[in-house]
């Protein structure tokens with residue numbers, strides 16, 4: 300699956316320090332497959348105890364729609380559960396934009412074809428305001444050129460060469476690692492901790 | 494690498510494990526020890542099956558069941574269907590792929606970050622990963638240990654290597670003497686409160702200084718354990734005589750000639766004088782008092798006598814206090830507590846249990862508090878019983894449960910009810926972490942013990958003074 304240039308509207312969640320226990324609470328980690336986690340994305344913010352939707356949570360409103368998630372800083376902190384990235388992807392998000400991501404989450408997102416875009420705080424402020432004023436704001440995401448834009452302004456973002464190639468060409472990490480098998484074996488012969 | 498270059502401990506171990514490096518690409522990084530558990534491994538094994546490949550080095554992976562297991566009646570089949578299925582899936586996968594498993598009921602079973610060190614599976618200089626963010630615990634032995642996602646678990650199973658970018662390095666020095674009643678848990682809660690829950694993101698931390706050197710291995714593990722709570726990729730402490738003494742004689746530790754050979758290597762594991770870090774922070778141990786958190790991330794901590802700060806206009810901060818049912822300017826001292834949880838990979842080792850037992854001996858818990866003590870492993874449980882700690886807990890009205898993650902993440906039935914306040918020795922106070930709606934105050938085992946006895950948040954150092962206890 301390749302990651303071409305596209306534009307879409309965004310869902311606004313301007314909270315900071317959103318941890319992976321909020322993205323997908325631990326009690327949903329009992330599955331042994333990768334599918335279906337989207338249903339429980341942000342479960343405790345999204346649903347009451349009886350399963351009814353909480354009307355004031357953004358995912359339960361008609362206002363914000365789209366495959367882009369705009370969030371506050373330090374998104375995805377906490378546990379290493381990849382289930383958080385699976386839940387976000389399974390729900391239908393392809394891009395998450397924040398001023399700051401927790402390391403493990405960022406990695407997990409990239410490993411699941413979700414693009415985390417890091418933007419400067421002032422740009423995030425502008426984006427939040429723009430989305431508050433006009434929820435239909437279109438955001439253009441152009442991975443090949445490492446750019447994104449909204450409201451007539453365009454910004455660069457950083458992604459390392461390898462991850463970009465993975466997203467664009469559908470490279471597989473394990474195939475890449477397996478291609479070093481020979482080197483691993485000669486390493487092990489000399490390795491003191493082997 | 495020119496040989497005259499001064500390197501940090503982190504760089505020494507990192508450089509030694511890089512198999513392939515290419516500009517713009519992550520390093521192909523060799524892993525010495527891989528721990529797995531029931532929750533984050535099934536999808537990785539599925540991946541191997543889909544590819545039709547085997548585990549590359551089965552003897553470098555060790556499995557246990559901890560996150561999801563009941564902490565009562567472990568001899569019976571797990572009641573909850575999904576949990577049982579997950580544990581059975583792990584058993585099946587380990588059998589199929591030839592991996593050693595310390596499953597439920599096994600004498601070596603326990604929380605993955607408790608059993609690695611106690612079995613001598615965690616050794617200085619190693620690279621260690623696990624599909625769990627608190628893998629940083631193992632850094633206490635001078636290892637590069639970090640948590641990974643399930644796709645990365647699959648990478649390690651398939652190739653014994655992982656794709657990694659080298660993080661930046663940070664040195665945190667804590668010098669000076671700790672005050673009575675202040676434990677290593679207070680040190681790390683203090684640091685995180687100073688630098689925030691994201692203050693070390695992108696860095697690998699080395700802890701150093703006289704306050705760290707004076708700590709036992711178990712106390713060091715508590716510090717490294719919570720490195721991830723400030724966003725760090727991991728945290729480490731250079732190995733020393735205390736480290737070697739701890740490892741010696743443990744079941745999987747090297748013996749005889751192999752031990753001598755390893756010691757020669759381990760003695761090279763320190764940061765060279767004058768090695769450069771990307772960031773250096775200094776703290777004075779004497780500034781640290783018993784700590785407690787008041788919010789919903791571990792950075793929201795105060796010294797136990799302080800008032801809750803204010804952050805006007807910060808919606809996330811307000812949401813957090815609303816969730817906790819607290820307000821700015823309020824004190825936590827004397828706040829009534831409903832639950833006390835002493836457990837988790839942060840504080841469930843024998844020294845933690847001994848400290849608690851020493852404090853509560855001859856006392857009883859406050860009538861309205863539920864107190865759970867969950868040992869980190871079968872070995873800790875057995876040792877506690879040998880020392881008669883179980884009787885002290887029983888007499889105090891505490892409930893001693895069986896090993897597992899338990900109310901640290903409330904995946905099993907050990908849940909703190911909605912709205913209830915829990916003083917917890919675990920590492921996360923996130924919304925709902927200990928059960929939907931639960932409210933967590935993170936603290937040290939001593940502060941937790943004091944809360945159990947008094948039924949409220951108290952400054953344990955003043956209690957100790959009254960009792961003239963020496964800790």
Ligand code: SF4
Pocket residue numbers: 559560604605606625627837838839897898901902919920
């Ligand atoms: S005790 Fe808690 S933090 Fe530690 S491994 Fe288990 S769930 Fe994770």
